[in-house]
Amino acid sequence: MRKLLSVTCLATILLALPSLVLAQVPQPISWGILKSRYGQSDTVSRMDVAKMVANAILTDPRLNDPNIIYVGKLGPIEQGYGYVGVGKNSAGVFLVYVNGNLAVTHAFDFDYIESMNQVVVFDVLNKKVLWAGKPEEFLGDVAPARDHVAPLGWFGHESKARTVTCSAVGGIVGNIVKAVSGPVGWFTGPVAGAIAGSWCAFGGPEAMAEAFERNPIEFDRFKGGMK
């Protein structure tokens, strides 16, 4: 009996060791892994895809301190040639193209030189200036592209600041409902708060994405990040 126990224990440790080691090694994520994890690609929610695309961008070492604001699907909506991510980093606004295998293949920094009223488009991966000119000319060039971009989600809520702010918004709405609900307020307040907070954190991104879709590059909105 004792021998059987010892053998079982040893076998368990031996079997557990490889999985422990594997857990420490970061595994590359491919579209195939995603599909096997979530089943058919059609069943993957927009948010899941957007999160994976954002992760692919955030983990790319060539982009310094990126903060993803927007993730969209690029190409004819039904087919989807890849994904586009827009955000801010220390250089200013950046735009990243992510292919179907969730690999970053193109990345551009947009720098605005206020004194010259000029936009400079910089290829981050190849480290060279691609384009320089006036903002209105640039907007004219990129505006037709908006028809090929579908919003997947807005990832401002990935930042702690937005999550904390949304939790405060949820808390306030919960408190208002609690205060006006009478004796059942202790229950209705948190429920309403949870709905409002989730709306702010998860429903809000959709509204922002739609606003972004209407006007993909708004220099006024990003001005703070460009200085």
Place this chain on the structure above:
Amino acid sequence: MLFEALLSLIAIGLILSGLFSKIPLRKVESLVGGVAILLLIASVHLWGWTPKVMISIILIGGAGSLFYARWKIVKTWKEDPVQFRKLRQGSLYYMLTGFLIFIFSAVAMVAGFSDALLFCGMGLMFVAFALWEYVNIRVLEARGAVKEDLPKSATG
């Protein structure tokens, strides 16, 4: 869209309960609460979740709900001892609910579910609001002028 619809339902429910309530105070507060939530939904529709909208909600809603709670506690303390006791009970339940939400969210966060931070913060807000209510109630109780101390014949 789903959350928005649910919140709109809550607002409409509050407005309807206000409209059909026979108690004047409940009528006013339910209507004001329902309209406040509808205004929140409308302002988000108009301007989106911009920082200005968020800060306005937090400042106006936060200050408003604290002042309103304080006003309601004092009013109930003066006029209705039975309801006053229920208020204390309600604030304790609310504190417990907030605390449980906070604990569960904290555990979920430690387990790697980073979105739980949202509910963690909310739980803390609920506890803070309940504490504000509870402290106000206890301060008024300490003044010792609660009508429930009066003999039954006096209160009817």
